[in-house]
Amino acid sequence: MLLSSDILIQAVANGLLTGAIYALIALGLTLIYGVLHIINFAHGALLTAALFAAFFADRVLGIDPWISVFALAPAFFALGYLLQRLVVWPASRGEDRAILLVTLGLAVIIENGLLFQFRSDTRTIDHPFGFDVVELGTMLLATTRVVAFFAAIGVAAALFVFLAMTDTGRAIRAVAKERLGAELSGVDVPHIYAVTFGLGTACLAVAACLLLPSYYVTPQVGNAFVLVAFTIVVLGGMGSVPGALAGGLFIGVVESISGLLYGETLGQLGIFLIFILVLLFRPQGLFGAKA
Amino acid sequence: MLDVTGLRAGYGPAEVLRGIDLTVRAGEIVAVLGANGAGKTTLNRAISGVIAVRGGTIRFDDEDIAGSRPAAIVSRGLIHVPEGRRIFPNMSVRENLVMGSYARARANRARNLDRVFATFPRLAERTRQAAGTLSGGEQQMLAIGRGLMAEPRLLILDEPSLGLSPLLVEEMFALIGRINAEGLSVMLVEQNVVQSLALAHRAYIIEQGEIVLSGAAEALAADPALQKAYLGL
Ligand SMILES: Nc1ncnc2c1ncn2[C@@H]1O[C@H](COP(=O)(O)OP(=O)(O)OP(=O)(O)O)[C@@H](O)[C@H]1O
Numbered sequence A: 001m002l003l004s005s006d007i008l009i010q011a012v013a014n015g016l017l018t019g020a021i022y023a024l025i026a027l028g029l030t031l032i033y034g035v036l037h038i039i040n041f042a043h044g045a046l047l048t049a050a051l052f053a054a055f056f057a058d059r060v061l062g063i064d065p066w067i068s069v070f071a072l073a074p075a076f077f078a079l080g081y082l083l084q085r086l087v088v089w090p091a092s093r094g095e096d097r098a099i100l101l102v103t104l105g106l107a108v109i110i111e112n113g114l115l116f117q118f119r120s121d122t123r124t125i126d127h128p129f130g131f132d133v134v135e136l137g138t139m140l141l142a143t144t145r146v147v148a149f150f151a152a153i154g155v156a157a158a159l160f161v162f163l164a165m166t167d168t169g170r171a172i173r174a175v176a177k178e179r180l181g182a183e184l185s186g187v188d189v190p191h192i193y194a195v196t197f198g199l200g201t202a203c204l205a206v207a208a209c210l211l212l213p214s215y216y217v218t219p220q221v222g223n224a225f226v227l228v229a230f231t232i233v234v235l236g237g238m239g240s241v242p243g244a245l246a247g248g249l250f251i252g253v254v255e256s257i258s259g260l261l262y263g264e265t266l267g268q269l270g271i272f273l274i275f276i277l278v279l280l281f282r283p284q285g286l287f288g289a290k291a
Numbered sequence B: 001m002l003d004v005t006g007l008r009a010g011y012g013p014a015e016v017l018r019g020i021d022l023t024v025r026a027g028e029i030v031a032v033l034g035a036n037g038a039g040k041t042t043l044n045r046a047i048s049g050v051i052a053v054r055g056g057t058i059r060f061d062d063e064d065i066a067g068s069r070p071a072a073i074v075s076r077g078l079i080h081v082p083e084g085r086r087i088f089p090n091m092s093v094r095e096n097l098v099m100g101s102y103a104r105a106r107a108n109r110a111r112n113l114d115r116v117f118a119t120f121p122r123l124a125e126r127t128r129q130a131a132g133t134l135s136g137g138e139q140q141m142l143a144i145g146r147g148l149m150a151e152p153r154l155l156i157l158d159e160p161s162l163g164l165s166p167l168l169v170e171e172m173f174a175l176i177g178r179i180n181a182e183g184l185s186v187m188l189v190e191q192n193v194v195q196s197l198a199l200a201h202r203a204y205i206i207e208q209g210e211i212v213l214s215g216a217a218e219a220l221a222a223d224p225a226l227q228k229a230y231l232g233l
């Protein structure tokens, strides 16, 4: 098959656009992993829940996802905070194995609750910019996805600055690497765990509001994203925020190009091929330092 | 200022502290001395709320703090510089110190940073270096500096001389003497019996979770039983 460079460039650009959303989802996952040292199995289900929330905000309340994000992000922060504080932590008594099971249980409950309520119908919204495109040289890019790209990068950058510069951000990094030292510096560790879980969940709400204009909602949709996000987390180095961003963009491009080469349905093949190769040869990740 | 009575604590089924009575008065350096596994670190952990208290009372400034959370105890000004330093390896020296003022004295952060840098010029030369790459002695200075950032009312030091060269141990003890002379109460937990007794006002000897000897440091240093057990005289 012969590929013109225009098509290739277009595929790379589209891959970057998708990759930024992947990165945002991976960011939440890697943050929670880095600090609580657990894989949050409820991540996919919470993303689905966020997509439904954004969907109904649009269809029932008439609030565009680009507006509702300003309410949904804080709401999902609070949801994540309370889940960790009132469910995950008490139910697991701080034992890592138990936390895994609790988040898995949460995922089952959320998913099946949504399935029961909404069936497995596919839902979409009509976004006012849904059919607009941005012309960039020879490329045509969907406006909604360009906006999503910049918003996702912006949120990732804001998160990075928050972690680097604020007292709470420093406390999060301190707890991640040296819990006892943080405790003895007066950090309320259960609170910081919950804040971290909240931030990870808020990332999902932002991702959902950015996805919705160009994507669909079903009760299982979140899992496909989180599978990719997990790959990104491993690729970027478990717990690394810059790694998640770089890994997200990279995986977006890989998916887009292998989709071009092998067809849409096999696009994700390339991702998992890379995933396996990374696990075999560079288990500490491609980009990040050791977690 | 710190009043511990009948303190019991342990891990799982094992009881480590079996009724500890101990007092630190304002302005004192009190040494707590004992061999490996005597329960010194366990005592510090129980006082600072990191492990559960199973019996007895801990009063700090006349308020019962037994069972309080570590963050609440830090907020009162009881600061514990732990064994093994427990600095944040992924953060710079400066960030480590800033973390010391997370729960207390945040408003005085800039002034206290200057103070700590004046006390530890070696840290001042390395503000941007990752703390994990510091030498052992520098890490110990950083851990103490982090504790000082909270403007402690009582500073608990768990084996600050551990792993330091003899010269640096001298320096460390002199420094503890200086910060005490500025008015800070110190509970010095050590295995280094000779130097600790030379520095402290009073001392407690702990063996298998119990206080077996206590008194003025000078008197203890001359005590035949202690000389036999700890100084090999
Ligand atoms: N996390 C733990 N779980 C179970 N047992 C512990 C734990 N930490 C300490 N112990 C046990 O408690 C006893 C007292 O230990 P502790 O650390 O308090 O001694 P120490 O006096 O500080 O000794 P060292 O001078 O070696 O630091 C030891 O027998 C030790 O094995």
Ligand SMILES: [Mg+2]
Pocket (backbone or CB within 6 Å): B040, B041, B042, B083, B158, B159
């Ligand atoms: Mg000890």
